[in-house]
Amino acid sequence: MERDPDVIAGYLTDASNLRGRAEALFRPTTAHEVAAILRRAQADGVPVTPSAARTATTGSACPDGGWIVSLERMRAIVGFDGDVVAAQAGVGLADLDALLEGHGRFFPPDPTSWRSCTLGGAIATDASGARSFRYGATRRWVEALDVVLPTGDLIRARRGDPIPADWPRVQRPPSAVKSAAGYAAAADCVDVFVGQEGTLGIVTQAWVRSLPVVPVVGLFVFCPDRGVAAAMSDAARRAARADASGAVSPRCIEYFDRAALALISDLTPRAAAGAALFVEQPIVRGLDAHLGAWLELVDAVGATADDVWAATDRDGLDRMHAARHAVPARVNERLVRAGLPKIGTDLAVPDAAMSRMFDAYEAAPVPSVLFGHLGDNHLHLNLLPRSVDEVAAARAYHHALAAAAIDSGGTLSAEHGIGRVKKAWFEEFAPPDLLVSSRALKQRLDPGWILSRGVMFDAATPRGAAG
Amino acid sequence: MKIGVCVKSTPDTAITRFKYTSGNDGIDAAQVKFTVNPYDEFAVEEAARMKEAHGGEVVAVTVGDAGAGKVLRETLAVGVDRGVHVDAVNTDSLATARLLAAVARSEGFGVLFCGKVAVDDQASAVPAMVAELLGWPHVSVVTAFSTDGATFTASRAVGGGVEEVVTGALPVVITAERGLNEPRYQKLKDIMAAKKKVVGVVTPESLGVSAADLAPVVTFSAYADPPERPKGRVIPGDAAEAARELVRLLRDEAKVL
Numbered sequence: 001m002e003r004d005p006d007v008i009a010g011y012l013t014d015a016s017n018l019r020g021r022a023e024a025l026f027r028p029t030t031a032h033e034v035a036a037i038l039r040r041a042q043a044d045g046v047p048v049t050p051s052a053a054r055t056a057t058t059g060s061a062c063p064d065g066g067w068i069v070s071l072e073r074m075r076a077i078v079g080f081d082g083d084v085v086a087a088q089a090g091v092g093l094a095d096l097d098a099l100l101e102g103h104g105r106f107f108p109p110d111p112t113s114w115r116s117c118t119l120g121g122a123i124a125t126d127a128s129g130a131r132s133f134r135y136g137a138t139r140r141w142v143e144a145l146d147v148v149l150p151t152g153d154l155i156r157a158r159r160g161d162p163i164p165a166d167w168p169r170v171q172r173p174p175s176a177v178k179s180a181a182g183y184a185a186a187a188d189c190v191d192v193f194v195g196q197e198g199t200l201g202i203v204t205q206a207w208v209r210s211l212p213v214v215p216v217v218g219l220f221v222f223c224p225d226r227g228v229a230a231a232m233s234d235a236a237r238r239a240a241r242a243d244a245s246g247a248v249s250p251r252c253i254e255y256f257d258r259a260a261l262a263l264i265s266d267l268t269p270r271a272a273a274g275a276a277l278f279v280e281q282p283i284v285r286g287l288d289a290h291l292g293a294w295l296e297l298v299d300a301v302g303a304t305a306d307d308v309w310a311a312t313d314r315d316g317l318d319r320m321h322a323a324r325h326a327v328p329a330r331v332n333e334r335l336v337r338a339g340l341p342k343i344g345t346d347l348a349v350p351d352a353a354m355s356r357m358f359d360a361y362e363a364a365p366v367p368s369v370l371f372g373h374l375g376d377n378h379l380h381l382n383l384l385p386r387s388v389d390e391v392a393a394a395r396a397y398h399h400a401l402a403a404a405a406i407d408s409g410g411t412l413s414a415e416h417g418i419g420r421v422k423k424a425w426f427e428e429f430a431p432p433d434l435l436v437s438s439r440a441l442k443q444r445l446d447p448g449w450i451l452s453r454g455v456m457f458d459a460a461t462p463r464g465a466a467g
Numbered sequence: 468m469k470i471g472v473c474v475k476s477t478p479d480t481a482i483t484r485f486k487y488t489s490g491n492d493g494i495d496a497a498q499v500k501f502t503v504n505p506y507d508e509f510a511v512e513e514a515a516r517m518k519e520a521h522g523g524e525v526v527a528v529t530v531g532d533a534g535a536g537k538v539l540r541e542t543l544a545v546g547v548d549r550g551v552h553v554d555a556v557n558t559d560s561l562a563t564a565r566l567l568a569a570v571a572r573s574e575g576f577g578v579l580f581c582g583k584v585a586v587d588d589q590a591s592a593v594p595a596m597v598a599e600l601l602g603w604p605h606v607s608v609v610t611a612f613s614t615d616g617a618t619f620t621a622s623r624a625v626g627g628g629v630e631e632v633v634t635g636a637l638p639v640v641i642t643a644e645r646g647l648n649e650p651r652y653q654k655l656k657d658i659m660a661a662k663k664k665v666v667g668v669v670t671p672e673s674l675g676v677s678a679a680d681l682a683p684v685v686t687f688s689a690y691a692d693p694p695e696r697p698k699g700r701v702i703p704g705d706a707a708e709a710a711r712e713l714v715r716l717l718r719d720e721a722k723v724l
Binding site: 219268269288305312319 | 654
């Protein structure tokens with residue numbers, strides 16, 4: 001147990017910039033040590049916050065008193081059978097990829113934070129990224145989990161293992177939209193512990209699947225306006241859905257508006273454009289077939305081939321990725337310099353509602369940068385207020401956008417999760433059945449509500465009464 | 468004017484893990500992804516810019532096997548008009564230089580751009596040899612180049628912040644340093660257009676270079692990893708004590724203080 005406040009201070013914030021507090025820090029090396037900590041916490045009613053790399057944007061890693069359990073010393077890669085990797089939760093996604101790359105394979109989820117985040121963090125948040133357009137989020141790649149329940153019990157959940165009969169089932173309406181808002185309607189025991197944001201258990205080891213590396217060509221298409229980019233995205237998505245290994249079958253479709261492109265004009269061949277798309281096309285049919293088909297698509301939607309930056313080798317792809325990742329990084333730099341909070345959306349909507357959402361994003365009352373995963377109708381609108389008054393206006397606008405997204409069948413959070421920063425809105429917007437059934441599951445697995453207390457939702461009754 | 472540019476196919480150092488051939492006398496090429504030598508990309512870009520400013524034709528030349536010819540094709544999308552692939556084994560620098568000089572002569576290049584070094588053997592030998600064989604001047608490690616079509620000015624950083632400016636008359640062999648230019652982004656249109664461009668394959672015989680000319684004067688006897696670095700040492704104890712011990716070790720043992 002570490003009680004030095006100077007050491008603990010390094011564990012109190014995540015990328016949300018919330019600052020928590022804690023009395024003690026544990027850095028266990030085995031699942032049994034994790035279990036012993038949770039048993040004692042449950043007996044004493046001490047809140048416990050699991051801590052991975054603290055890259056979440058939601059405050060889920062910010063403790064609200066009590067103890068922190070960091071998985072940083074559990075970072076062994078335990079086994080690899082050519083497909084499935086067994087690794088402890090504290091292993092970095094970058095380390096996992098380094099191992100896999102040596103075998104010509106890769107781990108499909110690619111959260112923006114993959115260089116610094118951990119496998120356990122990715123599982124706890126059901127992390128996704130640009131490539132989730134093709135590969136889905138982390139959930140799809142998890143085969144089995146070792147979990148320490150909040151009571152200190154250890155379980156091993158394998159795909160297909162039934163959920164124990166006495167665990168309340170999460171009631172969640174089916175949705176066509178990628179979502180990280182709240183617990184999943186779990187199909188098996190593994191599902192329960194993916195995307196639970198550290199509220200239902202601490203994953204100590206995971207078995208995850210990998211894919212063979214496929215060469216890709218990167219295309220960065222500069223468009224005169226949003227309409228052309230959206231038409232191109234729609235056409236590419238239709239083609240990809242019709243034939244996942246067709247000539248046009250991108251694994252990501254990323255959008256940038258004019259403001260986003262202006263932020264990275266030194267990193268792309270174009271100083272200015274109305275909008276742009278970035279796609280990665282796996283080369284499964286010979287490069288020429290793909291390039292020819294994309295060229296036709298570019299022509300058909302009213303862009304021109306001269307507006308397409310193409311990367312056919314590692315250098316070129318690295319340049320494109322650097323440009324893409326520079327957008328959020330530079331937005332953050334700008335806000336930090338101005339000393340103002342970042343207000344960024346993580347909303348996603350069904351196909352039919354995207355055009356209206358686009359209009360709403362573009363009507364923001366303060367300066368903004370719009371970019372993200374257009375293939376999943378999941379854009380990040382970053383509002384950049386210039387004053388305290390504008391902060392209030394931006395927050396109100398974000399709320400209105402969230403309401404509109406939910407109203408159209410969308411989600412409050414497509415990938416970042418709820419954490420602490422969005423729990424009030426989750427309470428407001430989530431279907432009542434989902435909230436009731438989620439609280440019931442939480443109560444069943446964590447009778448003392450010790451684990452990540454105050455993340456995702458509070459106990460229905462005031463905390464004192466819930467015990 | 469015909470503008471020549473030499474291109475070498477070298478291992479992609481970002482992703483390659485080298486393995487030696489069984490006799491330790493070379494690199495196992497089957498395990499390696501090859502790409503355009505990074506410094507040659509600056510040479511290609513400079514050639515393309517010279518053509519855009521003065522007209523002419525950019526011809527890229529490589530010596531090597533079919534794989535090298537394929538790598539040469541990559542330059543056709545970034546400003547090169549035509550490729551010449553000399554189908555021969557790279558035995559040593561002089562043999563390669565003889566072949567490149569023969570191409571330069573038969574094409575009638577007015578200028579020849581090369582990278583300052585190839586990232587595989589790090590020899591920096593071929594461009595100077597080509598210049599010598601052609602009887603042309605040679606300016607190495609160039610960071611700025613301009614020409615009016617008859618004369619040239621080339622700048623090179625010679626250390627200590629000093630810039631040396633060389634002027635002279637074409638033809639000349641120029642080797643490109645990082646910073647000479649920013650290689651252009653590859654456009655889809657150019658990739659498609661490159662498919663219609665031609666890489667001509669020539670043999671040493673067709674260039675009038677005999678087997679005797681190509682006999683290596685340098686042979687590579689063995690490859691080995693550099694010796695492993697000794698393990699780091701951890702000095703235990705509290706900070707003040709450890710710092711004292713560190714200073715003692717640096718003074719008495721490493722003798723760097």
